[in-house]
């Protein structure tokens with residue numbers, strides 16, 4: 595997955611442009627810029643690649659989620675449905691706005707189970723926020739129908755799935771809003787960065803203002819701009835955007851490499867009858883950043899995962915015991931451990947997750963192993979890795 599593996603001349607040239615002008619900020623300083631507007635250029639390039647009318651870059655994927663929700667008017671007391679298997683950024687962004695994260699089970703797609711989503715909808719639900727974990731997507735048709743039926747918004751967290759598609763459309767472009775992360779370990783990276791994409795002009799107008807202290811971005815004198823509503827600072831710098839411009843131009847090259855490496859591994863593991871690959875919803879194409887599969891039981895999965903590590907097969911994850919990606923280790927959320935007091939709405943309405951039953955998620959995540967697919971691995975290395983994995987998994991059965 596990580597685009598940093600293949601930094602080269604394109605990245606160097608883009609960053610040098612910014613250093614040569616000395617303008618590290620995305621707004622203003624028109625005279626000094628030598629015509630370089632890296633954030634704006636990256637927004638235009640992303641809009642084209644993601645088939646979205648509007649793109650706003652921000653400082654991280656977490657900022658993208660926060661800005662997307664804020665732009666859609668999410669605030670105190672609103673409930674946002676999110677999966678039990680994701681990154682902590684999902685509930686961080688919801689809580690940052692005083693809204694309530696409502697955790698919902700995942701199924702064999704390793705993303706939100708639409709039936710479980712429907713059961714979790716209440717009069718306070720405002721958004722369904724699926725997370726396309728490990729390169730593959732939620733059942734977006736089913737979630738979209740639910741959103742239409744109940745008048746909810748669909749916000750896609752595509753931070754781990756850039757370059758994947760659903761019925762031919764880029765992931766992130768299908769919901770009302772979509773979010774990407776360009777942090778250091780993502781498929782394409784800016785060092786730190788993120789993006790919000792949407793086809794709704796009003797959300798875009800909210801997003802660029804909210805992410806820059808409420809600045810209306812009208813006119814050429816920043817100090818004289820108006821502030822139609824309260825905002826915050828989630829700006830990206832020109833240096834980060836410059837790296838992203840180079841990386842985005844290489845996205846298709848990266849996806850092709852991931853697909854080659856993924857396919858070698860998948861073909862090898864397909865010969866083990868007990869290995870069941872994660873379900874990709876019909877019409878979906880992964881971005882091939884991970885190969886995820888289920889083993890017959892939690893015990894076998896744990897044993898195989900340990901054996902893989904012992905044999906030097908790195909980059910395979912057992913998410914069930916992971917501190918950051920699965921609800922079981924989110925005791926800071928469960929116990930409401932915040933530095934200051936949480937808003938009243940959150941304290942009163944946050945479900946008691948110590949009593950929650952997510953056994954349906956456990957059934958899948960407990961049996962899952964996800965292997966990161968690196969860009970730098972050669973075909974020969976990949977074949978060797980596949981052979982070792984095949985042997986280790988077979989002997990763990």
Ligand SMILES: *Cc1c(COP(=O)(O)O)cnc(C)c1O
Pocket residue numbers: 653654655656657680681683684725727751753754775776777787788
């Ligand atoms: C990386 C990631 C984020 C957050 O992105 P940052 O840029 O690290 O803030 C959010 N959601 C998912 C699924 C991610 O993988």
